[in-house]
Amino acid sequence: MQEEKQTNLMNTSEDSDDSGPRQQLWKNKSEELEKKFKTDLSQGLTNEEAERRLKENGKNELVSKKTSNWMLFFRQFNNSITYILAATAAVTLFLQHYPDSIVIGAVIIANALVGFFQEVSADNALNKIKELLVSECYVIRDGHKLELPSKQVVIGDVIHLEAGDAVPADLRLISADNMKIQESNLTGETDSVTKTEDAINVDGLPLAERTNMAFASTSVTNGSGVGIVVATGTETEIGHIQQDVVEVKSKPTPLMQNLNKLGWALSLAIIAVAVMLFILGAFLQVYSLPTLLIAVITMIVGSMPEGMPASVSVVLAMGTRKLTRKKAIVKTLPAVETLGAVNIVNTDKTGTLTKNEMTVTDIITANGRYTVSGVGYDATGQIQKEDGEKVEWRNSDELKWIIQIAGQTTDASFHQEEGQWVLTGEPTDGALTGLFHKFTGEAPVVEEIDSLPFDSAFRYSARLALLNNKKVLMVKGAPQTLFEKMQEHGSQVDKQNWLKKMEQLTKQGKRVVALGYQFASDETDEIISADIGINFHLIGMVGIIDPPRQEVAASIRKLRYAGIKVKMITGDDPNTAMAIAKQLKLADNVNAITGPELDKMSEEQLANEIDKYTVFARTTPSDKLKIVRAQQQRGNVVSMTGDGVNDAPALKQADIGVAMGIKGTDVAKSSADMVLADDNFTTLLTAVKEGRHIFDNIRKTIRFLLPTSFAEGLIVVMSILLDQTMPLYPTQLLWINMVSALTIQFAFIFEPAEKGIMTRGPRKVNQGILNKTDVIEIAYVSLLISSLGMIAYNIMTKQGMSEVVGSTMTLNVIVFGKIFYLFNMRNNHPVFSRYFFQNKMAFYIIAILLVLQAGIIYLPFMQEIFHTTAPGWLAGWGVPILAGAIVLIVTEAVKYIRMYIYRVSLKKEQRSSR
Numbered sequence: 001m002q003e004e005k006q007t008n009l010m011n012t013s014e015d016s017d018d019s020g021p022r023q024q025l026w027k028n029k030s031e032e033l034e035k036k037f038k039t040d041l042s043q044g045l046t047n048e049e050a051e052r053r054l055k056e057n058g059k060n061e062l063v064s065k066k067t068s069n070w071m072l073f074f075r076q077f078n079n080s081i082t083y084i085l086a087a088t089a090a091v092t093l094f095l096q097h098y099p100d101s102i103v104i105g106a107v108i109i110a111n112a113l114v115g116f117f118q119e120v121s122a123d124n125a126l127n128k129i130k131e132l133l134v135s136e137c138y139v140i141r142d143g144h145k146l147e148l149p150s151k152q153v154v155i156g157d158v159i160h161l162e163a164g165d166a167v168p169a170d171l172r173l174i175s176a177d178n179m180k181i182q183e184s185n186l187t188g189e190t191d192s193v194t195k196t197e198d199a200i201n202v203d204g205l206p207l208a209e210r211t212n213m214a215f216a217s218t219s220v221t222n223g224s225g226v227g228i229v230v231a232t233g234t235e236t237e238i239g240h241i242q243q244d245v246v247e248v249k250s251k252p253t254p255l256m257q258n259l260n261k262l263g264w265a266l267s268l269a270i271i272a273v274a275v276m277l278f279i280l281g282a283f284l285q286v287y288s289l290p291t292l293l294i295a296v297i298t299m300i301v302g303s304m305p306e307g308m309p310a311s312v313s314v315v316l317a318m319g320t321r322k323l324t325r326k327k328a329i330v331k332t333l334p335a336v337e338t339l340g341a342v343n344i345v346n347t348d349k350t351g352t353l354t355k356n357e358m359t360v361t362d363i364i365t366a367n368g369r370y371t372v373s374g375v376g377y378d379a380t381g382q383i384q385k386e387d388g389e390k391v392e393w394r395n396s397d398e399l400k401w402i403i404q405i406a407g408q409t410t411d412a413s414f415h416q417e418e419g420q421w422v423l424t425g426e427p428t429d430g431a432l433t434g435l436f437h438k439f440t441g442e443a444p445v446v447e448e449i450d451s452l453p454f455d456s457a458f459r460y461s462a463r464l465a466l467l468n469n470k471k472v473l474m475v476k477g478a479p480q481t482l483f484e485k486m487q488e489h490g491s492q493v494d495k496q497n498w499l500k501k502m503e504q505l506t507k508q509g510k511r512v513v514a515l516g517y518q519f520a521s522d523e524t525d526e527i528i529s530a531d532i533g534i535n536f537h538l539i540g541m542v543g544i545i546d547p548p549r550q551e552v553a554a555s556i557r558k559l560r561y562a563g564i565k566v567k568m569i570t571g572d573d574p575n576t577a578m579a580i581a582k583q584l585k586l587a588d589n590v591n592a593i594t595g596p597e598l599d600k601m602s603e604e605q606l607a608n609e610i611d612k613y614t615v616f617a618r619t620t621p622s623d624k625l626k627i628v629r630a631q632q633q634r635g636n637v638v639s640m641t642g643d644g645v646n647d648a649p650a651l652k653q654a655d656i657g658v659a660m661g662i663k664g665t666d667v668a669k670s671s672a673d674m675v676l677a678d679d680n681f682t683t684l685l686t687a688v689k690e691g692r693h694i695f696d697n698i699r700k701t702i703r704f705l706l707p708t709s710f711a712e713g714l715i716v717v718m719s720i721l722l723d724q725t726m727p728l729y730p731t732q733l734l735w736i737n738m739v740s741a742l743t744i745q746f747a748f749i750f751e752p753a754e755k756g757i758m759t760r761g762p763r764k765v766n767q768g769i770l771n772k773t774d775v776i777e778i779a780y781v782s783l784l785i786s787s788l789g790m791i792a793y794n795i796m797t798k799q800g801m802s803e804v805v806g807s808t809m810t811l812n813v814i815v816f817g818k819i820f821y822l823f824n825m826r827n828n829h830p831v832f833s834r835y836f837f838q839n840k841m842a843f844y845i846i847a848i849l850l851v852l853q854a855g856i857i858y859l860p861f862m863q864e865i866f867h868t869t870a871p872g873w874l875a876g877w878g879v880p881i882l883a884g885a886i887v888l889i890v891t892e893a894v895k896y897i898r899m900y901i902y903r904v905s906l907k908k909e910q911r912s913s914r
Contacts, residue, residue, distance in 0.1 A: 025230055026200045026210050030174045033228050039156040041174055041228075044140030053154040060153040060169050060232035062242050073113075137168040140226075157229040161220050170236045171214040171227030173197050178223035178455045183208070185217050185645040185665075186237055186621065187571030189350055191427050192221045204596040206618035207237065208571045217645070221426075222453075241621045244649030245671060248625070253334040254341045254637055254655065254765035255695070259312065262702070262769055270303045270713070281720050295716055295726065303713030311701045311745050318749050319694040327678040328687045329661065335673035337698065338656040339639060340691025342564060343762040344631055345684065346624075346654070347641040349570035349580055351663050352681055354546040357421065358431035360406070362510065362543030364501045365398040374438055375547045377414050377421040377430065381438040393439055401539045405474045405515045407436030407444030409463050428511065431544045432476070450526045460485075464520060464527050471520040475532060479514040479541055485533030493538060502541060509579030510543035545576070553584050555682040560587075562688065563761030567614055569624050571646070574617035587614040594618040598626060607633040624650035637765055641684065643668050658684060693753040695763060700748045703774055704825050708818045710782035711789070712736060715810070718790050725803060727793040727810040729867045735856060736814055743849045744818055747826075750841035754827055773898070777891075784890060785817035788883040796875060808857060808868045809875040815853055816884035819846055824891040828899065831892055 025033070034041050038049075045053075137150045140158040150168035153159070159171055167181070173195055180192035187208045196211050207215075214220075214227050216236040233239055252260065274296050281292045316337060320330045330336045350356050357376040362369065363383065370391060374381025383391045383399065393399040410432040412425030423430045436444050447466040454461040460477020467474075475482065479502050486493050505512050516538040556566050566586050570577050574592045581590045592615035598606065610630040616623065624640075628650045631638045640647065640654035643664035648671040651657030659672035662679040669675050676683045712733050719726040770778075789810045797806045822842065829835045837843075856862045858870050870876070 024203065024205070025172045026205055026212050027202075028172070029199045030197070033172055033174065037156040037228055037230070039158065039228060041158060041226075042140075043143040044158040045154070045156050046142055050141060050152070050154050050157065053156065054152060057154060058233060059151040061151050062234060062239055137165070153229055153232060155229050155232060159227050159229060160224075161214070161227065162224045163220050163222055166219045167214045167216055169216050169229045169233075170231035172230050173212045173214055173225050173227040175226040176212070176223065177225060178453065179220065179225040180222040181214055181218050182221050183215065183218045186215055186241075187646060189571050195223075195225060197225070204599060206571075206595050207620045208618055237621075238645070241645060241649060244622060244625050245652055248649055248652040253338045255312075255337045255698070256334050258765065258769045259308075263308075266706075273303075273713075273717070274299060277717060277720060284723070292720070295720060299713045299716035303710055308702060308705055311705065312698055314746060315694055315697050315701060315749050319690055323674075323687055323690055326683060326686050326690075327661075327676060327680065328683050328690075329675045329677055330673070331675070332673055335656050336687075337691050337694045338637065338673070339684075339688045340693070340695045341637045341763050341765050342639045342656065342688065342691070344565050344567060344636045345559060345639045345641065346567045346569050346628065346631075346650070347681065348643060348647060349568050349572055349577055350546060351643055351660065351679070352641055353552050353568065353580060353584060354548055356546060356663065357423070357434070358427040358511075358544050359547050360431050360435040360542045360544055361547065362505055363399065363402055363540060364505070364543070365402070365540035366538075367398060369501070370399070372435070372438075375550060377423070377434050377437075383439075398539055401517065401537075402515055402542065403436055403439055404467070405476065405517060405539065406432035406542070407440070408446050408465055408467065408472075408474050409461060409476045409515075410436070410444065413443065427546075428513065428544060432513075432542075435542070449524075452527045452529065458529070460532075462527050462532060464524065471522060471524055472517050473520050473524075473527065473532070474515075474517045475536075476513050476515050479512060482514045482516060482533075482536070482538060486536050486538065487533075489533040489536070491533065491536060498538075498541070505541070505543035507575065507579075508543070508545070509573070509576030510545045512541050512543055514541045515539050545579070548580055548584050549681065552681045555685045556584050556586060558685055558758065559688065562758045564688065565614075567616065567627075569616045569619055569627060569650075571619055572617060574615065577615045577617040581615045590614045592617055595620055595623040598623055603630070603633075606630045610634060621646040621649055625653055628653045635766070637762065639684075641681070642672075643679075647671075658687075689753065689758055692757050692763075696754065696757070697748045697751055699769055699774075700751065700825055701745055702769060703778065704748065704818075704822065705745055707778045707781035708785065708814070708821065709737070710778065711785035711814060711817065714782055714786035715789055715814075718786065722790075724794075727789065727807050728814075729807065731866050732807065732811050732868070735866055736811070739815075739849060739852050743845050743852070744822060747822060747839065747842040747845045751826055751839050777894070780894075781821060781887070781891060784887060785814060785821070785883075788817065788886060789813040792879050792883060796879070801875065802869075804867060804869045805871045805875055808871050809879055811868065812853065812857075812876060812880035813883045815849070816880040817887045819849070820884035820888040821891060822846070824888055824895060828895070830896070831888065 028036065030041060039045055135150060136147055137153065138160040139146050139148050139153060140160060141148075145160060153169050157169075158174075159168065161167065161171075161179075173179075174197050176195040176197045179195040181195055182192045183189070189208065193208070193211060195214065198212060200210070200212060202209075214225070215238065216231075217238040231237075231239075234243060277299065278292060278296045281296070282289065316334060319336045323330055323336060347353055355376045359375055359377075360372050362371055364370075369386055370383050371386070372381050372383055383393050385391060391399070393403060410425070410429040412423060412429035412433045414421045414423045414430060414433070416422070425433075433444065446463070448463060449466065449471065450464040452462040454477070458477075459481045460475055462473060462475045464471060464473050466472075479498060483493050483495050483498065487495075502512050516536055518532070518534060518536045559566055568577055568581050568586060574594055578590060578592050581587075581592075591613050593613045595616070595618045598616070598619070601609065606626065607630045610627065611634060616627055619627070624642075624647065628638055628640055632653075632655070638654045639656045639658055640650045641658040641660075642648075642651055643660035645665050645667045647659075648667045651659060651668060651671040656674060657672035658674045658676060659668040660679045661669065661675045661677040664672075664675070664679070674687065712728070715728055716726060792813055793806045793810045796809060797803065801809075823831045823836075826839060826842070827835055856866050857868050857876060863869055
């Protein structure tokens with residue numbers, strides 16, 4: 001609605017084809033803007049007109065529709081897993097299996113709470129964005145400068161800005177005096193942007209290059225300016241970010257999608273078998289109908305893996321705790337596994353791949369080129385020639401002058417906060433201060449006489465200072481500008497040679513600053529711009545870049561080795577982005593595309609082309625969201641890493657959003673699924689490995705639970721089909737499920753990661769959790785365990801064993817079948833190998849299970865509840881151990897055959913690839 005009102009306001013002008021709030025207002029001159037917005041550049045709007053527009057368009061604020069917490073909570077129950085669990089709980093309640101009902105009910109509520117807190121977190125992100133808008137600003141109304149609440153600002157208002165002010169709405173600047181604005185909220189880049197009032201006659205200008213625009217939520221760092229409000233509230237650039245966050249809907253993680261499908265498939269299969277079994281039993285008149293109904297319900301309870309959701313939750317929770325200790329804070333349990341399925345990691349450049357500490361890396365003088373080692377503000381360094389020879393800077397007059405001018409002309413300083421260097425001043429000045437400190441070991445001491453601050457109009461700054469008892473005018477700035485100043489005063493300069501050297505640095509994405517000096521007379525007390533260039537000594541140029549983090553390159557190499565593509569999405573210049581991408585070796589062939597080029601593509605074109613590019617430069621927040629959606633459209637599982645407000649929509653859209661904990665904004669952290677507490681990209685590699693480890697353990701848990709659960713159900717099925725007494729009572733089936741849920745199935749939680757976990761590619765989420773081999777294994781193992789139980793029961797009862805002893809023995813056969821199958825399931829190695837004792841917790845858990853099993857057999861009150869008795873050693877322990885050993889031998893033989901076939905096929909592939 002606000003967008004429609006704002007568009008209507010501007011369409012009242014005679015020429016409105018390109019006047020919309022997101023259209024190309026940077027192309028218009030001041031008089032055209034005055035006409036478009038029906039305002040007066042000197043007098044501003046009248047109070048009456050401002051009131052009218054305020055009523056028509058609404059307040060300049062960000063609003064979001066809030067869902068009540070109760071609605072958010074109850075909405076979590078609307079999913080397939082909950083329906084299945086609720087039905088299972090109802091059945092167990094009907095059978096008076098109250099412990100099972102309580103456990104399943106607790107799982108339902110726990111899952112709902114996890115989803116509820118996830119959605120509340122998303123709402124928090126919206127509230128954090130709302131807080132970014134400034135509360136007060138200076139507005140020109142009726143020719144008077146007034147301080148008004150920013151909520152009352154309307155389109156066409158004339159806003160006055162000074163250093164330290166926050167921008168209240170999106171503005172088109174009509175005056176900019178040495179003005180710089182910090183726009184990292186929108187672009188993610190930390191450098192302040194120099195602003196101008198001049199029209200820019202360029203189509204499709206990226207957000208970062210709209211130098212005559214000022215945007216809501218950004219702040220003025222230098223100078224002053226005046227602008228016309230062109231968009232307010234939700235129509236500002238920050239408002240569009242908020243709307244993007246609102247529109248991105250939370251979706252189940254790949255794991256939860258797989259579990260939903262598996263849950264439905266299992267439930268439908270078990271119910272279908274139960275219905276057919278009931279019909280067949282009724283037709284054959286095996287049991288009376290009430291007995292048959294109880295038997296069928298017992299089969300459902302025995303076959304249904306009620307412990308699966310709880311087991312999955314515990315495995316995820318353990319993984320979450322482990323990652324928290326490694327500085328990766330996971331906000332939602334399923335998210336911890338999603339990283340294991342990720343095949344694309346999108347990351348910001350500044351502060352993530354790079355240190356966000358501009359550093360001098362190159363020095364070029366008339367006599368040579370040098371490289372400067374040491375990354376960041378706190379590093380020591382060494383100057384080297386191109387051939388690698390180390391240079392002692394104190395022995396070179398040129399290098400001494402470079403370092404001295406760098407320290408004398410900078411206004412930046414830095415200090416430590418909680419072990420992190422914090423810069424006060426401009427990043428370029430910070431690089432020069434860092435250069436001085438790196439080699440002198442101290443902060444610059446300046447005996448200043450006069451200074452000339454940087455101005456975008458002449459692109460240099462100067463400082464007159466007392467140096468070794470001489471007055472020296474030192475200058476730093478754009479090389480072309482200093483060349484021109486020297487030529488104006490008749491100095492000879494080999495401009496082409498210098499420009500060639502400069503081009504070498506710019507192609508590497510480096511910012512180039514020229515440094516020089518001239519002596520001043522003793523009478524000089526102020527800087528006169530016109531005199532700069534007289535007897536000027538151009539000492540050289542320095543190349544400055546925000547360098548890659550030293551540890552990131554190794555992490556990227558390992559991610560690529562693990563089959564994960566790393567993509568850079570940045571608001572920075574494409575040349576700079578490409579240079580960093582090549583240094584970090586993001587890909588063998590690094591291809592880049594810019595935001596304006598993306599805008600020219602349709603959604604279909606973008607989806608078809610998206611995988612070709614490694615670097616996305618000059619992107620807006622909407623571009624980032626568009627990129628993530630296009631990648632997901634191609635079937636990729638996408639991680640997005642970021643730290644700024646501009647990253648929030650993409651962080652929420654990604655399958656797993658990862659925010660920085662130290663330098664990350666509250667908005668980014670609220671939108672993300674995981675927060676890196678140490679801002680270390682390398683931690684992401686640890687999280688990916690843990691995600692894969694977690695999925696392996698979840699898969700092992702499910703592969704273990706299903707055949708052992710189905711074995712219980714099959715015993716009931718066989719009993720009905722063979723028209724014989726069921727060897728297991730319903731309470732005994734409940735015991736097996738309950739004691740397993742409390743003990744043995746949790747052994748996989750402590751199973752260490754298998755060797756080579758990071759050398760295989762990401763799992764294909766569309767293939768589900770179980771493959772064909774798993775299904776075959778589940779089928780034969782469940783049939784094997786149930787058959788052993790039935791055979792043992794029939795043989796022993798025919799030899800005169802009582803039914804209660806036979807039932808107790810069968811109960812132990814199932815339990816020992818589980819124990820021995822556990823050893824086969826733990827890993828892909830032979831059971832008796834050096835990995836046998838690797839998971840010591842498995843042995844403790846088995847010991848606890850055996851103690852509980854002894855309790856159900858020998859304790860009188862347990863015997864009464866569960867229809868057991870104290871059998872002899874042969875029936876109670878000998879036969880069950882033998883049955884378990886058979887299970888282990890068969891499953892180990894199948895494992896060996898499977899691994900042998902795999903090795904043979906692998907050798908064939910290797911030979912054919914040669």
